[in-house]
Amino acid sequence: MNENSQTVPTAESTAAPDFSHWSCPLPLADYPTIVMGHGGGGKLSSELVEHLFLPAFRNPALENLGDGALLDLASGRIAMSSDSFVVQPLFFPGGSIGALAVNGTVNDLAVSGAEPKYLSASFILEEGFPLARLAAIVEEMARAAREAGVQIVTGDTKVVERGHGDGCYINTTGIGVLREGIAVGPQRAQPGDAILVSGTIGDHGMAIMSVREGLEFESPIRSDCAALNGMIAEVLAAAGTAVHAMRDPTRGGLASTLNEIAQASGVGIAIDETKIPVRLEVQSACELLGLDPVYVANEGKAVFFVAPETADRVLAALRAHPLGRDAAPIGRVTAEHKGMLVARTAMGANRVIPMQIGEQLPRIC
Numbered sequence: 001m002n003e004n005s006q007t008v009p010t011a012e013s014t015a016a017p018d019f020s021h022w023s024c025p026l027p028l029a030d031y032p033t034i035v036m037g038h039g040g041g042g043k044l045s046s047e048l049v050e051h052l053f054l055p056a057f058r059n060p061a062l063e064n065l066g067d068g069a070l071l072d073l074a075s076g077r078i079a080m081s082s083d084s085f086v087v088q089p090l091f092f093p094g095g096s097i098g099a100l101a102v103n104g105t106v107n108d109l110a111v112s113g114a115e116p117k118y119l120s121a122s123f124i125l126e127e128g129f130p131l132a133r134l135a136a137i138v139e140e141m142a143r144a145a146r147e148a149g150v151q152i153v154t155g156d157t158k159v160v161e162r163g164h165g166d167g168c169y170i171n172t173t174g175i176g177v178l179r180e181g182i183a184v185g186p187q188r189a190q191p192g193d194a195i196l197v198s199g200t201i202g203d204h205g206m207a208i209m210s211v212r213e214g215l216e217f218e219s220p221i222r223s224d225c226a227a228l229n230g231m232i233a234e235v236l237a238a239a240g241t242a243v244h245a246m247r248d249p250t251r252g253g254l255a256s257t258l259n260e261i262a263q264a265s266g267v268g269i270a271i272d273e274t275k276i277p278v279r280l281e282v283q284s285a286c287e288l289l290g291l292d293p294v295y296v297a298n299e300g301k302a303v304f305f306v307a308p309e310t311a312d313r314v315l316a317a318l319r320a321h322p323l324g325r326d327a328a329p330i331g332r333v334t335a336e337h338k339g340m341l342v343a344r345t346a347m348g349a350n351r352v353i354p355m356q357i358g359e360q361l362p363r364i365c
Contacts, residue, residue, distance in 0.1 A: 034129040039159030048157060052135060053121075056142040061118070061153035069153035071118055074177050079114035081105055082173040088363045090137065090168060093207050095225030097170055098140030100299060100365060103227045104250065105174040106148045110229040111246040111302055113184045113236070114176030116148065121155040121172055126165035137168060148227035150174070182236060186264035188244040193333040194311035195269065196304045198231065198318050199224065199326040200277040201254050202296035206285045208364045215288065217281040224300030231321040232302060238310075238317040245305035248298070250365055252356060255294040255341065257303055259355040263339045271331030273343045294343075295356055297364045305333060 037044035054062065061069045085101045095103075102119065109116040121141065125134065145152050203224040210221045228248065236243060245265070249257035254276070262269045278293045286293050300323060306314050311329060318324030341353045 032131050034125045034127055034131065034159055036127055036159050039157055045157065052138060056138045057152040059151040059153065061151060077178040079109050079112045079176045079178055081108040083108065084169065084171045085365055086169050086363055087365050089211055092211050092223055093220055094223035096137060096140045097168060098137040099144040099225050101170040101172045102141050102144035102148060103225055104299060104365060105172040106150060106227045106229055107248045109174050109176035110232045111248050113182040114178045116150050116174055116176040116229050118175045119150055119152045119172050121152050121170065123157045124165060124169040125159050126167050127159055127162040129167050148229060179236065181241065184243055184246050186245055186261045189261050189265035189267055189305045189333050190244055191267055191333050191335040192308050193244055193305045194308050194329055195331045196315060196327060196329050198302045198324045200279045201298055201301060202278060202282045202286065202293040204299040205296035205361050205364050206282045209289060209361060210285055215285055217284065219281050221281050221285060224298055226300035226323055228302050228323060231323045234317050234321055235304065235314055239306055239314050242307040242310040243304060247303050249301060249303055250297050250299060253295040253297055255353045256355055258341045262341055266338050268334040268337040269331060269341045270334050271343050274346050275328055275330045277326050277328050291360060294353060295360055297361060299365065
């Protein structure tokens, strides 16, 4: 599946799954839906691993099928990140829970300054979940891993009783190697830093909500779900140590990310709302639902805090990459109003954008 075309499994397509392209399909064909035994550690569990997960994720580290993966890592420091994914629906315009599970962890490693290498993948499945639907999720994960240049090397499967889950949850843990000489972090933003965002905001959250709410627009809203490690590598190659902080604004959106960095670094952040790129259809959906785009989740965008003299160089590097074509400078770091995010509105007034108390869009990742 590519970015512009996606087959979403339906109830009809999962009723009679096609196992013909799977490895040794007959054992799995006897159980077209998940049963409790698939999580019991016995024959059904091993068949699920042998005939579905192993063929999809195959690599030397996984072939061992031991209790842990044995990995060769470059000397030096590593980064490690773990995340769980419970998005509903499982498939949505522009992505799926499988692609999200890979890309979300890859991006967490990349914005830490690391080169992502390996992932684990653990599944919590509900009894009765269609095996064909699980296969579609696994195939999406395998594709996303190939595109990101990472390997899924270990994992786990558990099954819960019917009615005690919601189909499929996924946990991924990632390991990456930190680049020599690169030190980025939320506490390293400095007064004077330029703030850039790699593209339009709110795409992922509103793609999920448009499906849930049945909203239709002339231009369909698609999630921005993507692995950012390639784009981030080009930014670091262009600016190196002049990049002070990077974050991917997922849950809580751009506003929460900027607030977190302002508080962690003890600085103020000033942005210009008119410079924040937002797609017209996303803005329209937000207005219909009474939401502010700056709080809506993204899954394929990054925010960069860079020394002001390198801002143009970083912007050029972003716009030269397919995932950064809509990159824009949106503000700066200031020594004033420490720990706060202040936005200049289209009317020329200033408003404080606080951290939200809760989550305005549940189950979006």
